[in-house]
Amino acid sequence: MMSIINFIVQNILTQASITIALIAMLGLILQKKSVGQVISGSLKTMLGFMVLSAGSSIIVSSLTYFGKIFTKGFHMQGIVPSIEAINGQAMNQLGLGRDIALTFLAIFIVNIIIARFTKWKYIFLTGQAILWMATMTTVFGYFAGLRGFALIVIGGIIGGIFAVAMPALAQPFVRKITGMDEIALGHFCTIGYLFEAGVAKLFGERGEKKKSIEDIQLPKSFEFLQDTYLSVMVVMVPLYIVTAVFAGEKFGSTFSGSTNYIMYAFLQSIQFVVGVYVLMSGVRLLLGEIVPAFRGIAMRLVPKAVPALDCPVLFPYSPNAVILGFITTTIGSIIAMFVLPIFGLAMILPGMLTAFFAGGTAGIFGNVVGGRRGALIGGVLHGFFITLLPALLVTIFNSMGFVNATATDVDTVTAALLYAWIISPILKAF
Incomplete structure (x- = not known):
């Protein structure tokens, strides 16, 4: 039985393209579409998602290079937040792989139950984000003394509530950004987006x-x-080239091989733009298929269900705000990197991937609430905020034996802090 569940989680549910294609297929079958329409709709949904993922991968590889020359060029030392590393350690050293897989399933089931029986109709479809949430709730539940069934159920309930609450809280802004209610935002960095929206309301332009x-x-x-x-x-282009110059020829050549290191930086910056282009094309293709297919599920299983999708679905609606958000969040993260150690917190290096995906999305929120000024001030403070939370988590991780480790997505960090500050003390009291 367990091997079947593991197979389903590892080969289907965490393969987001397959999950989304199956959900589209279910929606089309429930609408009694012809066999041809079901196959075509499912495959096009999968294709759209794979194109979006391919765009993300191109951006990731370009930003990974940029992160390395950035750290070298400006002589930075500190902790790079990485939930992947925590997931690996939890599975290999603590043997929590099975519990994480079952918690993943529990989160999805709790999400569907809440959507079915309450007014919050959001179905969270970003499988990777649910996996990270399951990792955090399992690791922190384990260290709070939970085991077996209790560990999985409590993780499932907390993760399930997050999976419905975050899209619900973001929806008023998503409605303003997209001009429709057919899609929601399913990304566990939402507390950061709401934080930026709040700052933009305070300091941004009005009326x-x-x-x-x-x-x-x-x-x-x-x-x-x-x-x-x-x-x-x-x-x-200038960002990459200037950084490469600071990193120097010797370090730059370790990536560029026989190509000139500045030319390589230039090509990597263009590669980044290619990634953005591919990602946007995937978003258009995906939205064209998933929204109509989802109507079947909305009509039968969860009336009025709304798919909560990954953050790049918002990028085509406000592309300039994405770039502004990326830059301002990076600036805010750098300020926090120098300021937080003064207060005895760990030095957290800016993660370029978080700065782009979370920062870009936060920029869209800041812009829609407070215009240009809102996006500028909000972006810098957002960068500070999303560096502060992982810094608070480092000391807790150290006490658990995870040395120099922390995570990024602020909603999963919030869930972890909830365990550490509230759930764990309550359990230990009893």
């Missing part, structure tokens, strides 16, 4: 004065920058 970063009027000679991809290029 008539509110100007979106998307409406920038450029002089005639610079109108080519209205093109999303060219504007991304104009930001990323």
Whole structure:
């Protein structure tokens, strides 16, 4: 039985493209579509998701290189948050692989039950994010003294509540951004997005004065920058080249081989733009298929169900805000990196992937709430905020035997702190 569950979790449920294709298939079958329409809709959904993932992978590999030259060029030492490393350690050293797999399933089931019987109709479809949430609830539950059934059920309930509550809290903003209610945001960095939205409301532009970063009027000679991809290029190319120069030829050549290290940095920055292009194409293809297919599930299983999808689905609606969010979040993370150690907290290096995906999405929230000023001030404070939470977690991780480790996505960090500060003391009291 356990081997079947493990197979389903590892080969189907964590393979997000297959999960989403199966859900689309179920929706189309429930709508009594023809065999041809069911096959075509399911495969196109899968294709759209795979294209989106391919775009993400290109961006990830380009940013991984950028992160390394950035750390070297500006002589940074500290902890790079990585939930993947924690997941590996939990599975291998603590033997929690089975519990994480079962908690993953429990989160999904609790999510569907809540969506079925309450007014919050969100079905969280970002499998990877649920896996990270399951990892955190299992590891922290384990150290709070929970074992077996209790560990899985409590993790499932907490994760399931997060999986419904985060899309529900983000929805008023998502509605403003997309102009529709057919999709929601399923990404466990939502507390950070709400934080940026709050800052943008306080310090941003209001009413008539509110100007979106998307409406920038450029002089005639610079109108080519209205093109999303060219504007991304104009930001990323200098960023990569200047950083490569700081990192120096000796270090740069370890990546570039026989190619000149500055030329390599230039090509990597263009690679980043290629990733953004592929990712956006995947989003369009995915949304074209998943939204109609989901109506079947909404009509039968969970009336009025709304799919909560990964953060890149919002990128095409506000591309300039994504780049502004990326840059301001990076700046905020760098400020926090120097400030937090003064207060005795760990030095957390800026994670370029989080800065792009979470920072970019937060930038869209800041822009829609408080215009350009909201996105600017909100972005810097968002960077500080998403560095502070992982820094608080380092000491707790150290006490558990995870040396120099912490995680990124602020919702999973919040769930971990909830265990450490509230659940664990209650359990130990009894």
